[in-house]
Amino acid sequence: MTDRRRPSDPASAHSRKGAVRAPRPPRDPVLAARHAAVRLLQAVLDDGRALDEPFETETRLLEPRDRAFVRLLVTTTLRRLGQIDGVLKAFLQRPIARRHGAVKHVLRLAAAQILVLETPAHAAVDTSVELTKFLNAPGLTGLVNAVTRRLARDGAAVLADQDVRLNTPRWLWQTWLEAYGEAAARRIAEAHLHEPPLDITVKADAPGWAERLEAEVLPTGSLRRRGPGMVASLPGYDEGAWWVQDAAATLPARLLGDVAGKTVVDLCAAPGGKTAQLAAAGAHVIAVDRSGARLARLHDNMARLGLADRVTVVEADATTWRPDTPVDAVLLDAPCTATGTIRRHPEALRLKKAADAEALTALQDALLAASAEMVTPGGTVVYCVCSLQPEEGAARLAGAAGLAVDPVRPEEIGGLAECVTAEGYLRTLPFHLGEAGGMDGFFAARLIRT
Ligand SMILES: C[S@@+](CC[C@H](N)C(=O)[O-])C[C@H]1O[C@@H](n2cnc3c(N)ncnc32)[C@H](O)[C@@H]1O
Incomplete structure (x- = not known):
């Protein structure tokens, strides 16, 4: 040619x-x-x-x-x-x-x-x-x-x-239509028109840092800043008082409850937003990821936050890696299409294809099965994805042997009842917390090893 x-x-x-x-x-x-x-x-x-x-x-x-x-x-x-x-x-x-x-x-x-x-x-x-x-x-x-x-x-x-829906490719629009209905699909598309605010997770003293950072405290406990400013030059960054993390992304780790003194495996951990949450809450975290480059970022993040001594970093394929002894809890933040983060990465609207979610489901299943093998009987697995695609969410739980759903309660996530499904799953959509500026789309389920 x-x-x-x-x-x-x-x-x-x-x-x-x-x-x-x-x-x-x-x-x-x-x-x-x-x-x-x-x-x-x-x-x-x-x-x-x-x-x-x-x-x-x-x-x-x-x-x-x-x-x-x-x-x-x-x-x-x-x-x-x-x-x-x-x-x-x-x-x-x-x-x-x-x-x-x-x-x-x-x-x-x-x-x-x-x-x-x-x-x-x-x-x-x-x-x-x-x-x-x-x-x-x-x-x-x-x-x-x-x-x-x-x-x-x-x-x-x-x-x-x-029509605002023209910004969403037809295949993607169709999946949201089927999963959430037309009104919600439209609200998702509208939320994607806007730049997301800067959300911050603090190690402690949310009200004090809210004042210093000119931010509001969300019902979920995250701080939200609307003003401009380079992240690294904001107060508290150098001293490791906080890290950037969307409000929705903080919720899966919270479903593990009080983790102080427990050992938690954080699977698919890099760059470490959820690792930091667990370590700051007093857990010993085994952070597993197969990407050395991304783990290097996790390592730097934990060092800045002064949390490195509570985190053991493991570079491994989590489908085959196992801890030496079963642990209390596993947080699995599975690789996914990330359609829940389109507000941050609007190019995903053009880059993702209909077959992408399907191509990831085998890996998500293998990681969930591996998670079940890592916890003690009665231990907890939280499965989550930053995806809006139903095949990456609740559909993955159908084949999860030896794990029973432990329903999420709204009071565990700042009272956001609209983010809890009838089955007791966490399902955030980009227009939730809309008046405060929205949040990423996440699915999470809490499962107990039977
Ligand atoms: C959604 S990101 C994780 C974000 C992270 N949990 C956080 O909160 O900052 C997914 C991660 O899964 C990792 N990953 C993908 N397949 C994996 C596998 N088989 N074993 C271990 N890690 C894997 C990727 O390297 C990537 O870092």
Whole structure:
């Protein structure tokens, strides 16, 4: 097949998996930021990559303020991609040719700026046209100029007609429809439009730290900060008083009750949010993960938090590893599609596929069976996933031999009765705690070894 991309197209080096040639970015910082955003959309939408890794490379020469803007611009575009493409379709007489894919991204970014981020229209129009020139597509500057002006004039009205569900791929929408019903599926899609707040778990003295961090204390005990600020420069970070953890992610470990003095195996532990909770609550934690790189992060996190002496780190495959003697409790945070964290990683909307959840269920089953073998009779296993997909949640418990469900009670999770199912499982959805800013989607079940 002939590769029709023009070798001189500064944006084309990224448009093929494995391509490493980085083009020289524009000198003008305003344009350089938008150019980085185009390259990131190419990485995610054309090359199927998660955002974090190319983000470091593509923004390394930018000022911190511009880096933050690029992230906001790209994540906003990804959150609203279905609606944005709907608006652009209304303004384009024919689709943009594949070889000009980068220019399509320029228009998507322009729509996000004009219609969502409220960038002054003239600035968005001018930078889009300049970027199109820089991308070696001078023949399209007229089109970009016309479309961005239309966006500024009529875009808001057209956007209002684009259903929010368009941002969710059809297969994913269908799974939520079946699992939670239309009203809840819609609320999930609406929650995904917004940047999540910063949630913090403190080792102790939540009210005191809430004041110092200008945060509110949630009913679950987490602190929630809405204001801006680099995490590492906030008070208490260096001294290891707290760590970043979504409010929903704190709930599974709480289902183990009082763990002081107990030995708890934390399976699939890295980077250690739940390990830290258990260790801070006085448990001796055996933290098992098969990824050495992720365990290195866990190790650094425990060192910063002053919890390392309560944690034994084991690099192993948890399906085959066993403790020397059975333990009191196992927390299994199984690998999953992570569709419960789309607010943080909106690219997942485009990267996940219908077959992904099914592909993980065999591993989830094996890990759950292994967990049952690790606890003493009467001991507790908490199974959890940060997924909204039903096949990764309650469906996994059907085949769990030797484990009986011990229903979750709302008072164990800050009184959030809406997050407890009729079967006694924990099921958080992104719109729960909505007025306070939502929470990640988690499933958890507490099981007792019979
Ligand atoms: C959802 S993340 C865990 C997050 C962690 N529990 C926390 O709270 O910070 C899933 C982890 O499972 C690990 N993992 C996947 N398969 C595994 C296996 N067979 N054995 C051990 N760890 C595994 C991955 O390396 C990854 O770190």
